[in-house]
Amino acid sequence: MRYCEKCGLYIAGGRERCPLCQGALGGAHDPFETYPKIPSVYRQYHIVVRIAAFLSIVTVIVCAAVNYLFQNGFWSLFVAVAVGCLWASLSSAIRKRHNLPKCILWQVVILSGIALLWDAISPFSPGWSTNYFIPGLCAFVLPLIFVLSKCMHIRLEEYLIYLVLDALFGLIPMFFLLTGIASIAWPSVTCTALGTIVFAGLFIFADAPLKAEIKKRLHF
Amino acid sequence: MARRTRPAEWSRLDNIAKIFPPTTTARDPKVFRWSCCLYETVDPEILQQALDKALISFPHFKTVLRRGLFWYYFDASTLPAIVHQENLPPCAPLYDPTRKSLLFRVSYWMERINFEVYHALTDGAGGLQFLRLLVYEYLLQKYAGQFHGGAPVLDYNVPAGLAGLDSFQKYYDHLSQKKHKRALAAYHITGARLPEYRLRVIQGEMYANALLEKAHAYHTTITGLVCGLLIHAIHAEMSNLDQKKPVVLTVPVNLRNYFPSGSARNFFGIMNLHYRFCKREEPLEDILDSLNSQMREELTEEKLSERIHFTGWFERQYWARFSPLALKDIVLKQADRISKREVTGAVSNLGKVSMPEPLCQYIRSFEVMNSTNRVQVCLCSFQNRLVISFTSPFVKTDLHTHFFRALADMGIPVLIRANQPEEG
Ligand SMILES: [Zn+2]
Numbered sequence A: 001m002r003y004c005e006k007c008g009l010y011i012a013g014g015r016e017r018c019p020l021c022q023g024a025l026g027g028a029h030d031p032f033e034t035y036p037k038i039p040s041v042y043r044q045y046h047i048v049v050r051i052a053a054f055l056s057i058v059t060v061i062v063c064a065a066v067n068y069l070f071q072n073g074f075w076s077l078f079v080a081v082a083v084g085c086l087w088a089s090l091s092s093a094i095r096k097r098h099n100l101p102k103c104i105l106w107q108v109v110i111l112s113g114i115a116l117l118w119d120a121i122s123p124f125s126p127g128w129s130t131n132y133f134i135p136g137l138c139a140f141v142l143p144l145i146f147v148l149s150k151c152m153h154i155r156l157e158e159y160l161i162y163l164v165l166d167a168l169f170g171l172i173p174m175f176f177l178l179t180g181i182a183s184i185a186w187p188s189v190t191c192t193a194l195g196t197i198v199f200a201g202l203f204i205f206a207d208a209p210l211k212a213e214i215k216k217r218l219h220f
Numbered sequence B: 001m002a003r004r005t006r007p008a009e010w011s012r013l014d015n016i017a018k019i020f021p022p023t024t025t026a027r028d029p030k031v032f033r034w035s036c037c038l039y040e041t042v043d044p045e046i047l048q049q050a051l052d053k054a055l056i057s058f059p060h061f062k063t064v065l066r067r068g069l070f071w072y073y074f075d076a077s078t079l080p081a082i083v084h085q086e087n088l089p090p091c092a093p094l095y096d097p098t099r100k101s102l103l104f105r106v107s108y109w110m111e112r113i114n115f116e117v118y119h120a121l122t123d124g125a126g127g128l129q130f131l132r133l134l135v136y137e138y139l140l141q142k143y144a145g146q147f148h149g150g151a152p153v154l155d156y157n158v159p160a161g162l163a164g165l166d167s168f169q170k171y172y173d174h175l176s177q178k179k180h181k182r183a184l185a186a187y188h189i190t191g192a193r194l195p196e197y198r199l200r201v202i203q204g205e206m207y208a209n210a211l212l213e214k215a216h217a218y219h220t221t222i223t224g225l226v227c228g229l230l231i232h233a234i235h236a237e238m239s240n241l242d243q244k245k246p247v248v249l250t251v252p253v254n255l256r257n258y259f260p261s262g263s264a265r266n267f268f269g270i271m272n273l274h275y276r277f278c279k280r281e282e283p284l285e286d287i288l289d290s291l292n293s294q295m296r297e298e299l300t301e302e303k304l305s306e307r308i309h310f311t312g313w314f315e316r317q318y319w320a321r322f323s324p325l326a327l328k329d330i331v332l333k334q335a336d337r338i339s340k341r342e343v344t345g346a347v348s349n350l351g352k353v354s355m356p357e358p359l360c361q362y363i364r365s366f367e368v369m370n371s372t373n374r375v376q377v378c379l380c381s382f383q384n385r386l387v388i389s390f391t392s393p394f395v396k397t398d399l400h401t402h403f404f405r406a407l408a409d410m411g412i413p414v415l416i417r418a419n420q421p422e423e424g
Helices: A046-070 A075-095 A100-121 A128-151 A156-169 A172-179 A185-205 A207-217 B017-023 B044-057 B124-142 B167-171 B208-217 B222-237 B284-298 B301-306 B311-315 B325-341 B398-409
Strands: A002-004 A009-011 B010-012 B031-038 B063-067 B072-076 B104-109 B112-118 B200-207 B247-254 B268-275 B345-353 B363-370 B376-382 B385-392 B415-418
Touching: A009 B398, A046 A075, A075 A100, A100 A128, A100 A156, A128 A156, A128 A172, A128 A185, A156 A185, A156 A207, A172 A185, A185 A207, B017 B325, B031 B124, B044 B104, B044 B124, B112 B124, B124 B247, B124 B345, B124 B363, B200 B208, B200 B363, B200 B398, B208 B222, B208 B385, B222 B247, B222 B284, B222 B345, B222 B376, B222 B398, B268 B284, B345 B363, B363 B385, B385 B398
Parallel strands: A009 B415, B247 B345, B345 B376
Antiparallel strands: A002 A009, B010 B072, B031 B112, B031 B363, B063 B072, B104 B112, B200 B385, B200 B415, B247 B268, B363 B376, B376 B385
């Protein structure tokens, strides 16, 4: 135990200076520290993410400048939107990386949104997002969540809700088809059929956990 | 699917706890720490066994926090609770919305056992019950051969079912709604903050009877004296312009002392103590007189029941119950920001800690501290050792110096323990 003359206080631990007034201490050392010294933590990926963000901004600015100098349409706007879409998808994926099924489900929603946006602003073959992309994505993701969760030994309760939400999301293409927004039937029908099969399977094989999960998530 | 899955248990957050998840930030992770110092180096293996045993009585601690569509909820978890050597700053964040983890941690450093817990899970008094049980199991294991007249009995044995009960549900009828008066913005301590949102911890250990004697000499209680000294120390920092704003200290009150309950969940009320300075040199006596009269007024059963957190009211509004969680988060964040404007700091007296008599010889002291983004003073005593833990996120130590020197000037010997948040 050491003593600070200036403060009139006894100081525990092996330090040379008073933690309050920074004055020199008298008396004998304690053999051990009262608190461990904690090294600074530097966040992983931090610098990589920053470089990527910087390169994205440089790309957008260079494209805008070139576009302006050559006066050839508005193509740099498309570049800017594309970079924005990329970041929307990427930042969601990074934030939710610890929960794979949730991460995948969010990608379905975000990528569907991006597809709708591009379908609307680009002149090439309109309708591809509602006809092919969204039904295809939903149909692809249903088995993907199931297989990945099985492989990674994620408990049924943990990924159940995302399977249900994706199956529900898979009903939207049917809505596109019925309202005439989509014109090609087979992708939407396949997707909805697959979603309904998953529902039926869950009700038959995972009735109790499904009900418990719904009760938990929707309590008010 | 051959694997049979038992429907997992889950529970709602109690009324006070609802405010914590939306307002948890890196700056204020809403984590508090109870520690127990022994007279010998802690044995990690025995501590692990003690933890496993203690968790049997507190099954609702083995949960993770999850988001539903309307409310947060605790979901039973099979994640293991592992003791480890202290390797994080005090009160480091526990709740991370992006990854599922238990809402408490048990660590050890030299002769100290630390129990850190997310505030949504329990309050200070509930957390203490867990640490007491943990230390009890540890000492019982370690000195198994020494108790000849049979093992000592811990007076607080929470029935496994009762510990998770929400006392607010039970007492809501008694507790009328708090009418929110709009108060003036309080004085806020400013200054450079420590890196990585670290917390500065400076603790003063002293004799409880010496402090109590001083408090009586000033005709006040220990809580009153500590509040007075803190206000006095804050005043020394204030400029003439700052003096226009009042200094407001939040003092949590353990409602278990007023409304009987054995719950280990959150069950506390809040009282705010104000002081407005008129002159440059304000004697400590004047501050203590004012605080005394305020405390007499606030610490009545009727007043306390008015002071229940507004979330009790919030939960009973239909528009609030059925609005999605994302919207509630925004509303509660905003409400918290407004109520924080009215507060300078907080003082929390957790009172006397008791342990079964045969175990006391192995225990040196108990300590408690809380994360904060202003200043927070927490104190508790064990036998005749009282520890005042001062936490703040600031680089400067003027406030602490003023506070502890004042105690030393009163003739109370104080032993300081401090962490070194800048180094490393
Ligand atoms: Zn000093």
